[in-house]
Amino acid sequence: MRDYTFKGTHCIGLGAFFTFAALMLLIFVHVGQVNPGKVPSSISMATMNVSALGAALQASTGDPSRGLYNADNRSIGLNHGLQYVYSWGLYSVCGYFYNATFDGGGGCTNTSIAFAFTPFDVILSDTPSRFNTPVAPFITNSQGVDDFINSGYFTTFTHAAYYLILVATIATALALIIGVWRYTATFVISTLLVVIAAIFLLVSSILWSTVIRQAKSINDVRSSQGIPLGIEVQQGNAPYMVWAAFALLVASIIPYGISCCTFRRY
Numbered sequence: 001m002r003d004y005t006f007k008g009t010h011c012i013g014l015g016a017f018f019t020f021a022a023l024m025l026l027i028f029v030h031v032g033q034v035n036p037g038k039v040p041s042s043i044s045m046a047t048m049n050v051s052a053l054g055a056a057l058q059a060s061t062g063d064p065s066r067g068l069y070n071a072d073n074r075s076i077g078l079n080h081g082l083q084y085v086y087s088w089g090l091y092s093v094c095g096y097f098y099n100a101t102f103d104g105g106g107g108c109t110n111t112s113i114a115f116a117f118t119p120f121d122v123i124l125s126d127t128p129s130r131f132n133t134p135v136a137p138f139i140t141n142s143q144g145v146d147d148f149i150n151s152g153y154f155t156t157f158t159h160a161a162y163y164l165i166l167v168a169t170i171a172t173a174l175a176l177i178i179g180v181w182r183y184t185a186t187f188v189i190s191t192l193l194v195v196i197a198a199i200f201l202l203v204s205s206i207l208w209s210t211v212i213r214q215a216k217s218i219n220d221v222r223s224s225q226g227i228p229l230g231i232e233v234q235q236g237n238a239p240y241m242v243w244a245a246f247a248l249l250v251a252s253i254i255p256y257g258i259s260c261c262t263f264r265r266y
Helices: 002-031 053-061 119-126 129-140 151-178 184-220 238-262
Strands: 046-049 085-088 093-096 232-235
Touching (some): 002 151, 002 184, 053 129, 184 238
Antiparallel strands (some): 046 232, 085 093
């Protein structure tokens, strides 16, 4: 009897440890890009570098692109000028004139629930009005940009992924809290919550991987003159954190499941 209790107690601790670690990772994912501070700016779902877009546009049209970027005004979405790097979180997108990993002076949009990943729309919303005519056709008239400019597709997928991550985060937190009460029923509930959270994280990771893969197609696109567009999309570090949280939750299922069967209160 004592052996079973000992085993169950240790399984509870191991399951709680994995669940707690997964919850911490998910909290960091939620924090990414909520403001341009040092920690939030270092966490992103995806990034887009448009620092070479101006040179590409000038090479294509022959007109100078001076004024396309704005290093002083960090407002996003008001047609005040492009930033070099854009980073997406779950609640906003931030722009940085240098690099999001070390430049603390960026600007972000207002935070909103299920903020959509729409890179083409962000470019247009930051492009100064006098550059709207050359920039939009320069991108849309190029071969192979259909996936990149399909903002409706990206919005649908990233909205769904956001709510899956949100529910998974809540389920993970509940599993950790409910597991504090050491009863067979609470361990069963915690196990079910962990399973649900793991499944939701798996699906959300697949959705984000699909979206980023589609958006990255812009990296190899050239204009009708054969000039690279100067737009590069890359996956951020937050999707890896989601995958790690998924792995931790899967690892916690076994000890929680064992606890359901072996732990006894005396």
